[in-house]
Amino acid sequence: MRFINFINKLDKRWIYLVLALCIIIPFLFPIGFPMKTTAPVKSIYDFIEDSIPEGGVVLIGADYDPSTMAELHPMAKVIATHALSNNLRVLFVTLYPQGAGMAQDVIENVLREWNNSNPDNQKELGKDITLLAYVPGVSAVVLKMGEDIIETFNEDGYGNKLSDLEVMKEIKNYNDIDLMVELAGSAVVLTWLIYANGRYGLNVGIGTTAVSAAEYYSYLQSKQAIGMLGGLKGAAEYENLLSKKGVYWGRKDATVGMDAQSSAHIFFIILIVLGNIAYFVSKKQKGGR
Amino acid sequence: MLKGKGIPVFITFIVGTIMIFSFFIPHKPFGDLEKISLNWYSIIAGFTMLLGVDSLIGMHYRKITRRTGNWGYSIVLIAGFTGTVVIGIIETIRLGTAFNEASYFTYIYNYFIVPLQSTMFSLLAFFIASAAYRAFRARNFDATLLLITAIIVMLGRVPLGEQISPNLPKFTEWIMQVPQMAAKRGIGLGISLGALGVSIRILLGIERSYLS
Numbered sequence: 374m375r376f377i378n379f380i381n382k383l384d385k386r387w388i389y390l391v392l393a394l395c396i397i398i399p400f401l402f403p404i405g406f407p408m409k410t411t412a413p414v415k416s417i418y419d420f421i422e423d424s425i426p427e428g429g430v431v432l433i434g435a436d437y438d439p440s441t442m443a444e445l446h447p448m449a450k451v452i453a454t455h456a457l458s459n460n461l462r463v464l465f466v467t468l469y470p471q472g473a474g475m476a477q478d479v480i481e482n483v484l485r486e487w488n489n490s491n492p493d494n495q496k497e498l499g500k501d502i503t504l505l506a507y508v509p510g511v512s513a514v515v516l517k518m519g520e521d522i523i524e525t526f527n528e529d530g531y532g533n534k535l536s537d538l539e540v541m542k543e544i545k546n547y548n549d550i551d552l553m554v555e556l557a558g559s560a561v562v563l564t565w566l567i568y569a570n571g572r573y574g575l576n577v578g579i580g581t582t583a584v585s586a587a588e589y590y591s592y593l594q595s596k597q598a599i600g601m602l603g604g605l606k607g608a609a610e611y612e613n614l615l616s617k618k619g620v621y622w623g624r625k626d627a628t629v630g631m632d633a634q635s636s637a638h639i640f641f642i643i644l645i646v647l648g649n650i651a652y653f654v655s656k657k658q659k660g661g662r
Numbered sequence: 663m664l665k666g667k668g669i670p671v672f673i674t675f676i677v678g679t680i681m682i683f684s685f686f687i688p689h690k691p692f693g694d695l696e697k698i699s700l701n702w703y704s705i706i707a708g709f710t711m712l713l714g715v716d717s718l719i720g721m722h723y724r725k726i727t728r729r730t731g732n733w734g735y736s737i738v739l740i741a742g743f744t745g746t747v748v749i750g751i752i753e754t755i756r757l758g759t760a761f762n763e764a765s766y767f768t769y770i771y772n773y774f775i776v777p778l779q780s781t782m783f784s785l786l787a788f789f790i791a792s793a794a795y796r797a798f799r800a801r802n803f804d805a806t807l808l809l810i811t812a813i814i815v816m817l818g819r820v821p822l823g824e825q826i827s828p829n830l831p832k833f834t835e836w837i838m839q840v841p842q843m844a845a846k847r848g849i850g851l852g853i854s855l856g857a858l859g860v861s862i863r864i865l866l867g868i869e870r871s872y873l874s
Contacts, residue, residue, distance in 0.1 A: 385792045392791045406821030409831065439779035474771040477761060509707035513700045520697060532759035572685070583819060590843040591850065606819055633821040637787065642813055644795040649809075652799045 380651040388644065395640045399632035406635060408628075413593055414610040416600035417578040420552055422618075429551040430544060431456040432464045434565060435479065435504075436557035438471035441582050445556045447627035448580040448610035449479040451615055452554050457487055457496050458620045461551075462540050465504040465530075466518075467512045468561055473530055476504045486623045496503050500539045504530035512564050519547050519573040547573040552599075558582040562589065568596050580607065605630050671867040680866045719743065747769055811837060 410418075421431065433452055437445045449465075456463045465476035480502055488495050496502060505526045508514050517525040522544055523535045535541050543549060553575050555565045562579055569575040576599050579589050583604025594599040602608055608627035616625070677699065684696035707754040722736035746767070753765040760767035817823035820836025863869035 383795075385795075388791050388795060389788045392788060396787070406825060408821045409824060409828075411831075411835065439776040440783035442780065443784075471775070473761065474768070474775070477768070478772070481763065508704060509711060510700070510704040512708075513703040513707065516696075517700050517704070530759075530761055532761075587838060587842055587846060590839055591847045593841065594839070599781070604819070607823075627801075631821055637791075637820040638820050639815045639822065641791060641794050642816060644791060645798050645809065645813065647794045648798060650802055 377651050377654045380647055381655065392637060392640055395636040396633045397637055400629060403629045404631065404632045404635075405628065408606070408613060408631070410610045410614060411603075411607075413601040413603070414607050417452075417554065417602065418600075418614045419598055419609060420576070420578070421452070421459060421461070424460065425456075425551040426462055427460045428462065430462045430464060430549060432466060432550045432553040433476075434478035434555035434557065435460070435467045435472040435554065435556065435559045435560075436463050436469050436559065437475060438469065439475070441558040442475060443630065443651075444557065444582045444605045444608065445580060446475065446479065446617055447605070447630070448554075448556050448602050448611065449476070450483055450623070450626070451563050451608060451611045452580070453479060453483045453502065454487065454620060454623075455611075455615055457483065457501060458615075458618075463502040464540065464544075464550075465502075467504070467507055468514055468564070470507055471505050473504065474481070477530065481505060482623075482645045498531070499529070499533060503533075503538060505535070506530050509560065512568060515564050516572075519569065519575075521546055547575040550575060552576045552578060554580055556580040558585050560588075566592055569598050578602075599654040605634055667870060668867075670873055675865055675867065710758055715743075776832065791871075 382462050425431070428443055431452070433449060435445075435449060453465075465480065467473050467476055480498065484496055484498060484502065505522070506528045507530070507581060508526055510517075514525060523541060526535055529538060538542075547569060553565060554579060555562050558581060562581060562585075565575075565577050570577045577597070578600045579592070579598050580602040581589060581604075583606070584605075586601065586603030589598060589601055593601055602611060605627050609625070610633045612625045612628050680692065681699060682696050684692035684699075687693075688696065719740060721738050724730075725733045725736040726740075749770065750767045751759040753760045753767045755764065757765055759765075762768065764841045798809060798812075800809050814830070815834050815837060817826065818837075823830040823834070860869060864872065
């Protein structure tokens, strides 16, 4: 009885404190639970690995902001790294003003880590990877890219003329892009699926937050999307695939984050169970009176 | 003769019809018309940002002058906005682009916006924890079904679930790919049909609320 009273009157600040510890401790002392790779993640990995010839182009849509970067940033890093490791060219594009900062951070980090680890195969901004300048218009931008990418943006995100950049060599429109992976926690994914895939036949992969992943299963089943990284787990699975290939050397942000997410989920479940025990005991007592 | 609200309705009908035709027939003359329309769209979208800025600043300026509730935060917003714009312009002149790594504009983004937005979103975890504890009750059959499904999916989406049982992630995937998707697809079809209906009403000038 005292226990039920304790649960019913528990100050929520204790819950906040325990949750904070559940999240922080695994970051400091990672456990590293093994993970199986799910089919939607494997299909994006396999597409980059097997279906794109050397010198091919991967377009990454960074349509997210700092609020969802915990889940989507690791995805951008692993996909860009995977593409560079296969000597593919990487173009970042953003339809959101805040996405430019996210993409820049990924490019900077990926180039630094790659060049530190591969002195014999250095990658350069403008030659192997770049960010297309932000242009307002969302669906209009996606449609215009289908006609002429250079004409749509004119410049990269660093103020250089796209026509002068080696990374843009022989790229005119979607016909010259091998894969587009859209990273977003919003409905902008649909813009790419409807216009770029539906109208121009561009191969589109999805990287989205765990809470949004449920939206896109129907597009996976209909093959409009070739694969999907759903939430931090999707990114962690991709990190593991790259590790097995011997490519990914940086801090495994997603894999470490999954330990924190595991403990937080367990804590949520304990809270739900305790809350329900207290609810049923209280209900029984009231019924008995 | 067209007059009053008839003019924007007529423009909407013509432009909308051209866009529909050009989507399905991307050849001359529709292809060219579409290209021009998309350029116009981008330019107008750029100007809508200015309208947004005008609206935001105007609203907060009025809050400050009228001393309405929490007006102090409006001063912070206007100061932050003005400071960022001024620094962006100065850095563009100094370095050629505000997005340079050495620019203070990038510094503001990396060390103000990123931590602030990340923190705001992170707080959601604490609210969910509190809500899970206080509100997620098996009050009836529907709530119990939702609760059990949520627990299975929560466990199945983390590596720990795989350690508990290798079938848990598979069952989670089945929940996502079959019952969840069936419901989502039904909702999606309903939304799309509704959007189609509203679009036709706008094109034909029956729905005019967007003009008010």
